[in-house]
Amino acid sequence: MTIPPFETTFAVPMTCESCIKDISGSLYKLNGINKVTASLQDQLVSIEGTASPSAIVAAIQDTGRDAILRGSGRSNSAAVCILETHSLQVQNKVRGLVRMVQVAQDVTIVDLSIKGLSPGTYHATVRERGDISQGPESTGPIWEGLKTQEGKLGRGVFGTVEVGKGGVGSVFLDRPIQIWEMIGRSIVVARQQDGKFDKNDADTLVGVIARSAGVWDNNKTVCSCSGKTVWQEREEQVGRGML
Structure with missing residues (x-):
């Protein structure tokens, strides 16, 4: 495509x-x-x-x-998901970021980046629910996860990302999805695509999909809540492990 x-x-x-x-x-x-x-x-x-x-x-x-x-x-065509581990052994919980932009009626591009994970192949899936209170276990099944009659992947199956020896991986792909359908759901990135997950596994990530600003929708330089500049906020985010 x-x-x-x-x-x-x-x-x-x-x-x-x-x-x-x-x-x-x-x-x-x-x-x-x-x-x-x-x-x-x-x-x-x-x-x-x-x-x-x-x-x-x-x-x-x-x-x-x-x-x-x-x-x-x-406006209303972009979303973001911050991926975190629930493992108690990890200090910096944030280990990934997914940016999503709808570029056509039924085409959304997905830009997924992760770091700090063990080398290997990881599966990224959208889940039915946005409940991450118990890590991946409370997110429910894969959203529209079954293959279609044409043999294509279900819309909730984003695909795989390879993590190298440095613990970093990224993938850029497109899916037949509209942004509004995913808001409030969650994304799980794990070595397995589905089944019983271990929320204490440092290499299993989860996050909730939230709406993000469209071009020119967000021109603030100082946060009205904290009074911090965007660069002060950025420094804090990097310290938390944000990409």
Whole structure:
């Protein structure tokens, strides 16, 4: 399936036109970048194309700058899921992030990144319920998990992600899903696709799918709740293990 282009915006610290040139040069080296625009005044970089948000962040970080995703797609067309382990032996619970953007009527792209796991193959599935109080055990069965008559994967089966020796893995794929159908459900990433999970397994991750901002929906630089800047919040998130 050919993924149509979509837009993402990132907050990036920039001081001059040379910053924009460095960032643009790094981004245009990626496959699937159609257009890059930046605003020094707003400290925002907008990218149009089909490259994954995680690849865009990595390209910006290669210039020595950090990047915070501020929005993807149109309003009400994006979602996010923070993946955590319930293991009591792990200090930093956050071990993964799933970004989802609906780019067509029945096409949603999924950008999944995980780190700190043991090497191997992991299965990512959307579950019927968003109850993660007991880890994966309380999330219910796979959402529409049975194969269709055409032999295709059920919509709740995202697929597999390979984790290398460094404990890092990522996958960028598309599924025939609309964003609104998944809000409030959960995602499980584990060595097994289904069955009885062990919530104390440090390599089993779970999180609830929540709506996230579309492009230009979120231009705040200071949180109204905490009074912290987006970069202070970012520092805390990285400390918790956020990608």
